[in-house]
Amino acid sequence: xxxxxxxxxxxxxxxxxxxxxxxxxxxxxxxxxxxxxxxxxxxxxxxxxxxxxxxxxxxxxxxxxxxxxxxxxxxxxxxxxxxxxxxxxxxxxxxxxxxxxxxxxxxxxxxxxxxxxxxxxxxxxxxxxxxxxxxxxxxxxxxxxxxxxxxxxxxxxxxxxxxxxxxxxxxxxxxxxxxxxxxxxxxxxxxxxxxxxxxxxxxxxxxxxxxxxxxxxxxxxxxxxxxxxxxxxxxxxxxxxxxxxxxxxxxxxxxxxxxxx
Amino acid sequence: xxxxxxxxxxxxxxxxxxxxxxxxxxxxxxxxxxxxxxxxxxxxxxxxxxxxxxxxxxxxxxxxxxxxxxxxxxxxxxxxxxxxxxxxxxxxxxxxxxxxxxxxxxxxxxxxxxxxxxxxxxxxxxxxxxxxxxxxxxxxxxxxxxxxxxxxxxxxxxxxxxxxxxxxxxxxxxxxxxxxxxxxxxxxxxxxxxxxxxxxxxxxxxxxxxxxxxxxxxxxxxxxxxxxxxxxxxxxxxxxxxxxxxxxxxxxxxxxxxxxxx
Numbered sequence: 001x002x003x004x005x006x007x008x009x010x011x012x013x014x015x016x017x018x019x020x021x022x023x024x025x026x027x028x029x030x031x032x033x034x035x036x037x038x039x040x041x042x043x044x045x046x047x048x049x050x051x052x053x054x055x056x057x058x059x060x061x062x063x064x065x066x067x068x069x070x071x072x073x074x075x076x077x078x079x080x081x082x083x084x085x086x087x088x089x090x091x092x093x094x095x096x097x098x099x100x101x102x103x104x105x106x107x108x109x110x111x112x113x114x115x116x117x118x119x120x121x122x123x124x125x126x127x128x129x130x131x132x133x134x135x136x137x138x139x140x141x142x143x144x145x146x147x148x149x150x151x152x153x154x155x156x157x158x159x160x161x162x163x164x165x166x167x168x169x170x171x172x173x174x175x176x177x178x179x180x181x182x183x184x185x186x187x188x189x190x191x192x193x194x195x196x197x198x199x200x201x202x203x204x205x206x207x208x209x210x211x212x213x214x215x216x217x218x219x220x221x222x223x224x225x226x227x228x229x230x231x232x233x234x235x236x237x238x239x240x241x242x243x244x245x246x247x248x249x250x251x252x253x254x255x256x257x258x259x260x261x
Numbered sequence: 262x263x264x265x266x267x268x269x270x271x272x273x274x275x276x277x278x279x280x281x282x283x284x285x286x287x288x289x290x291x292x293x294x295x296x297x298x299x300x301x302x303x304x305x306x307x308x309x310x311x312x313x314x315x316x317x318x319x320x321x322x323x324x325x326x327x328x329x330x331x332x333x334x335x336x337x338x339x340x341x342x343x344x345x346x347x348x349x350x351x352x353x354x355x356x357x358x359x360x361x362x363x364x365x366x367x368x369x370x371x372x373x374x375x376x377x378x379x380x381x382x383x384x385x386x387x388x389x390x391x392x393x394x395x396x397x398x399x400x401x402x403x404x405x406x407x408x409x410x411x412x413x414x415x416x417x418x419x420x421x422x423x424x425x426x427x428x429x430x431x432x433x434x435x436x437x438x439x440x441x442x443x444x445x446x447x448x449x450x451x452x453x454x455x456x457x458x459x460x461x462x463x464x465x466x467x468x469x470x471x472x473x474x475x476x477x478x479x480x481x482x483x484x485x486x487x488x489x490x491x492x493x494x495x496x497x498x499x500x501x502x503x504x505x506x507x508x509x510x511x512x513x514x515x516x517x518x519x520x521x522x523x
Contacts, residue, residue: 015513016458016466016499078513082504086513096503103507125514130381135508142383161496161514167481184318185299185310192294192301195308198330201427205325208416208429209318212409212494213398214474215516219332230332257332257380257393 002235003070003116004032005042006169007049007085009077014089020166021045021076024123027170028074036177036236041070049077052093054085056111060093068115071235074169079124079157081132082144084110086124099144101134106147113151113243118232119199122157123168128218129159130256141220146254149222151243153229156203159216159258168210175202176234184209196237200230204259211261218258225249265444265522266366268403268489270412270479272320273434275300275311283355284309287324287424317481320412322357324428331394332380335421341375344395344419348373352415352430360435367436372400373415395419403436403477406491413479413489431479439488442522447473450493453519458497471514472496475521491521 008025010018022045032038044050054075055061067073078086084097100108112120122128128145131138145155156172174183178194181187197205200219207217221229222244229241246252280293280300289309293302301310306328312318329335352358358371380393399415401408412431419425445453450473458468474494494516501512 015501016468016497016515018515078515080501080504080511080513082509082511083501083513102504102509126511129511132511133509140388141381142388146383161498161516163494163516163518181299181301181308181310184323185301185312186316187294187296187299187301187310191296192303195303195325196327197325198327200332201325201327201330204331205323205427205429208414209411212476212478213414214409214494221332231330252385254383255332255380256383258378259331260396260398 002038003041004029004038004072004074005040005067005070006074007042007044007053008075009046009049009087011046012078012086012088014095015078015086018077018164020164023166024076024169025074027167028121028173029169031170031173031179031183032072032177035179042066047088047091049087050091051085051087051095051097051109054097055093055109059109061109063112064115068112068117071116072119072121073117074121074123076123076169079122079127081126081129082134084122084124084127100147101139101143108144108147110145110148111150112148113153117151118153118240118243119234120152120155121172121203122155125158125161128155128157128220128256130258141256142254145220149244149246149254151245152222153232153241153244154199154219154221156199156219157217158207159218160214162211162215165210168206171209172202172206175205176237178237196233199232199234207259207261213261215261216258217261218256220254220256222252222254224252230255263444264441265491266404266441267439267522268436268477269439270320270433270487270489271435271437272314272487274314279355280311286351314487315482317483318412318431319482319487320431320433322428322430324425326426329420329426331418331427333420334391334393337421338377338392338395339419339421339423341377341395343423344397344417345373345375347423348397348417357430357432359433362436364438366438368404369436370402373397374400407474407476408479408489409476410479411481413477436489439486444491445493445521445523447475447493450495450519454495454497454517457517467500469498470495471498478518492518493521494518
């Protein structure tokens, strides 16, 4: 069974508000659930979008009940180099998903893929920025996010600021499930069928379709012996790599690639 | 008072035989499907689509070859010179770039630039760089003002062959002046942003305007005349007090497009 979950925040109480995130995340969810046979597990927004849904259980989170029970999770709202996602301040557990080194070298909130999650799209600003500074020390994207990969295949996000738009989720999902000729070009599906695109290629093309050329998107993916996550399609549309599980072989690697939109 | 032109875009009405020639050049032999809004063709690994005038991505030619992914490692990437040569020949042969206007008030400049992008790989101990893609991208200006947006850019991604695996050509056939309007001064944009933000957040929330760029933006076509109009793209960074307390100065950012004319 292929499962999707999305969360989004427009109405921030302690950060600046956004406008189109419900449509952005909703578009992703709607496309996969209504046009590609995915089971929609959750679509939580504003006060119902909780940080603990993404957070590892040993830090008090409930990722094992929410984000790590689906194959593809999509968040849209605010982010920053040390914060994968900002939430409202009046929700459990707090308002931010911390990177490692935010409050301690191993204190990051994300440890994903231990159960189910393959792909995490963070339609937020700057989370995959290559280098980021804390108190004069540089922590690169691997320092901050490598430990999030506990079976997780890929994180898709941005290295720079990006525009708040309604379309990214819908287009990204349609590029992944192959329905882009219908969604983007208006060609009836019965005339052309579908042409699925690999998850990473779909992310890069979606960002080209929705952002200006001064915005940079990026992906980070993990691999180990016998995996090739860079070639993933979504379930039902082509090859999906085995999960890259840390410690399962004598090597493990993370790759970061950027793309000017 | 500075004036600025608003332009009207005229995307190309693609003819079937031209689309077929393009698809053959890319190695797709199947017959294309055609509607009022678009043309498209695919085989088992490649797809090509074009959005006709009045479609939301009017003028966009998109191609993908899924035999290789953008993130796939290849033994040897195609060099920049060969990629530029292929791109130049392709664009010229199929007449895919805008025609130069006879109107002397329109100074259009399109430059194609080629780079090799490096992936960064971390093995748990060391970081290493690997060339992962040879990319063509465009730098387009109209009367020295940058032109951006999905329907005004050239993007090509090459791997180890002299043919791209991804191509996004958002282009128009011709352009004309629609009208001349007053350009809002950059200085006034600060006031507009302040007013906008004052309505949306609490008084104790500090922010910085980190960047302001003036650019034309060829967005999705949403009906009416197909206009190319200028915006100020204002990047705002809000202070994150909690992060600042632990020594992190980065806060959440946002890019706001503000119309640059009145």
